[in-house]
Amino acid sequence: MSNQQKPSQTPESRQMGWSMIVTAICLILFSLFLPTTPNKPQPYSEFINQVESDRVEMVTIGSNHIEYVLKPKLGNNESKQIFITNIVEQDTELPKLLHQHQVEFSAAPTSNGGVWGLIKFTFFLFLLLNLGGFLLSRNGQGGTNKSLFGIGQSNARIYSEGTMDVTFDDVAGIDEAKAELYEIVDFLQHQTKYSLLGAKIPKGVLLVGPPGTGKTLLAKAIAGEAKVPFFSISGSEFIEMFVGVGASRVRNLFETAKKQAPAIIFIDELDALGKSRAAVGGFMGGNDEREQTLNQLLAEMDGFEPNTGVILLAATNRPEVLDPALLRPGRFDRQIVVDRPDKSGRLAILQVHARNVSLARDVDLDKLAARTPGFAGADLANLINEAALLAARQNHNVVVMADFNEAIERILTGLEKKSRVLNEIEKKTVAHHEVGHAIVGSLMPGTNRVEKISIVPRGVGALGYTLQLPEEDRFLMIEDEIRGRIATLLGGRAAEELIFGKVSTGASDDIQKATDLAERYVTLYGMSDRLGPIAFEKAQQQFLEGMTNPRRQVSPRLAEEIDREVKAVIDNAHQIALDVLSHNRELLKKLAQTLLEREILEGEQLRSQLSLAHKTADMEQWLQTGKLSHDKLLASSRGSNGKSDKLPELH
Numbered sequence: 001m002s003n004q005q006k007p008s009q010t011p012e013s014r015q016m017g018w019s020m021i022v023t024a025i026c027l028i029l030f031s032l033f034l035p036t037t038p039n040k041p042q043p044y045s046e047f048i049n050q051v052e053s054d055r056v057e058m059v060t061i062g063s064n065h066i067e068y069v070l071k072p073k074l075g076n077n078e079s080k081q082i083f084i085t086n087i088v089e090q091d092t093e094l095p096k097l098l099h100q101h102q103v104e105f106s107a108a109p110t111s112n113g114g115v116w117g118l119i120k121f122t123f124f125l126f127l128l129l130n131l132g133g134f135l136l137s138r139n140g141q142g143g144t145n146k147s148l149f150g151i152g153q154s155n156a157r158i159y160s161e162g163t164m165d166v167t168f169d170d171v172a173g174i175d176e177a178k179a180e181l182y183e184i185v186d187f188l189q190h191q192t193k194y195s196l197l198g199a200k201i202p203k204g205v206l207l208v209g210p211p212g213t214g215k216t217l218l219a220k221a222i223a224g225e226a227k228v229p230f231f232s233i234s235g236s237e238f239i240e241m242f243v244g245v246g247a248s249r250v251r252n253l254f255e256t257a258k259k260q261a262p263a264i265i266f267i268d269e270l271d272a273l274g275k276s277r278a279a280v281g282g283f284m285g286g287n288d289e290r291e292q293t294l295n296q297l298l299a300e301m302d303g304f305e306p307n308t309g310v311i312l313l314a315a316t317n318r319p320e321v322l323d324p325a326l327l328r329p330g331r332f333d334r335q336i337v338v339d340r341p342d343k344s345g346r347l348a349i350l351q352v353h354a355r356n357v358s359l360a361r362d363v364d365l366d367k368l369a370a371r372t373p374g375f376a377g378a379d380l381a382n383l384i385n386e387a388a389l390l391a392a393r394q395n396h397n398v399v400v401m402a403d404f405n406e407a408i409e410r411i412l413t414g415l416e417k418k419s420r421v422l423n424e425i426e427k428k429t430v431a432h433h434e435v436g437h438a439i440v441g442s443l444m445p446g447t448n449r450v451e452k453i454s455i456v457p458r459g460v461g462a463l464g465y466t467l468q469l470p471e472e473d474r475f476l477m478i479e480d481e482i483r484g485r486i487a488t489l490l491g492g493r494a495a496e497e498l499i500f501g502k503v504s505t506g507a508s509d510d511i512q513k514a515t516d517l518a519e520r521y522v523t524l525y526g527m528s529d530r531l532g533p534i535a536f537e538k539a540q541q542q543f544l545e546g547m548t549n550p551r552r553q554v555s556p557r558l559a560e561e562i563d564r565e566v567k568a569v570i571d572n573a574h575q576i577a578l579d580v581l582s583h584n585r586e587l588l589k590k591l592a593q594t595l596l597e598r599e600i601l602e603g604e605q606l607r608s609q610l611s612l613a614h615k616t617a618d619m620e621q622w623l624q625t626g627k628l629s630h631d632k633l634l635a636s637s638r639g640s641n642g643k644s645d646k647l648p649e650l651h
Helices: 011-033 044-052 094-100 112-140 175-189 191-195 215-225 245-259 289-302 343-353 365-370 377-393 401-413 424-443 479-489 491-500 505-523 556-583 585-598 603-610 617-625 630-636
Strands: 056-061 065-070 081-086 104-107 157-159 204-208 230-234 263-268 310-316 334-337 449-454 465-469 600-602
Touching: 044 056, 044 065, 044 081, 044 094, 056 094, 175 191, 175 204, 175 215, 175 310, 175 334, 204 215, 215 230, 215 263, 215 310, 230 245, 245 263, 245 289, 245 310, 343 365, 343 377, 377 401, 401 465, 424 449, 424 465, 424 479, 424 491, 424 505, 424 556, 424 585, 424 603, 449 603, 479 491, 479 505, 479 556, 479 617, 491 505, 491 556, 491 585, 505 556, 556 585, 556 617, 585 600, 585 603, 600 603
Parallel strands: 056 104, 204 310, 204 334, 230 263, 263 310
Antiparallel strands: 056 065, 065 081, 157 230, 449 465, 449 600
């Protein structure tokens, strides 16, 4: 970073210095003119002796003390001596005694001290308010953007060459985004090459993507590679309670960056600052702090005055809420999607984070990359760290593959709850439930390979789990694969019905996931033959998962049709799960008994047992059409006695 010249002393700073000096003098004068205590309090008995000896000339009686003046001695030109004594108890004979010895006495005024204190407080408050008003008035003078105690100044961290140890070598798995950003670094270092062709560097670059994919890490890499001043700040740091403070910080930030141009400004979590103004309040033209801050940012990026030499880099995982004026060319000219990495990207990320970890020879990073689809860069870094912590806990010299397998399970399913002991009925229910998932999942298309079944409680409320790990990355789902996943989710519930004739609460999470997937099947993906390719949900939260999409405004009749279609998808999948498990009933019992004995089934032994499962003719028909016959659905509602307990609605 270039050396900055020390600013010269301005008239305002000199005026502020004189104000501080005047305030100090006033405080000293206060201390000089405060009334002082005459002397050390004398004993009350000594005061009475002085009165009886006719030594007292005048007495002033207060509420809790007495002040008296002694007569000067004969031939002595000394000034009168003043003493004070405390009143121990109410002495009703004191006035008579003073009158007998011809002592002049009076009562002390009670309000003088309060008035004097009020005058002092008022004068001090007057000086303080004048000083504060002077400092606040400087905020709008001369465009300095300075306010009381630096409130209007930006809090951006400044990084110069050599202060950031992260480079592009530390970023992996997002090669496309890295190449786009390297162009900006190259422009800052070799501007002549671009200017000869008439090319202009983008004024703003917006990084968008799911959380944990490396947006902030890319910004750190640019700070380490650019060799120009790099200003980093969060969007929330601009917003304050008082209107105008955020706008002042934006002005101050850009003014500082322009003085050190070429420079880069990085704003993390831009959505905290740049939300659409159309959604502000319930009235037109909402004038709040965030809106004024956004207006100032728009003007600084591409306003009346040209913004030269400053590149704005921002990151967000909510681009759908940003103001359209912020996203137009001329402000954010380029949007770079930083998405979750594919298998090769995950392998590169694992290699970067494993550089400083001692790995055993049996560790296969390529296999780990294949088993972690959907993991972002932060997830993979956490996986490496969890495996290293587990190895240290076991006193291993190196991290072995078993540590990584356990780390994956901890991340996906939570910690083991060995203290949670199940009774025999619960164990049998959980065992059949999990084996039901495994058998149905092994036969359905599009489902992941079953790697492990366990009835060891893990996480929050999970009494057992079936671990399915994918063999490849998938970016599209065919409709029969979605139906297969719904049937797999309902396999545990179907196993309980088939073996015990009644169900438990253990399938609540499976039912919730199956219902959500069936609703998206109908309302978002448009896969219902009856309703057709119509989207009844508004797709929102592009990069944030776990958020429900709001349903469009539809008529009550259409909403009823949607609910019927969702129920039909669930009913068909539930019946297929029952058919598959009924056809493989002996295998279900055998695997459940083995699981009860060992608590965990995994590896080739599990896969060889699941390979014995057979499909049914109804399953093949259902995968093709998505529907079962009326007789088949009617049979699914009958109890063990053959009588119909519940007849589903059929339309």
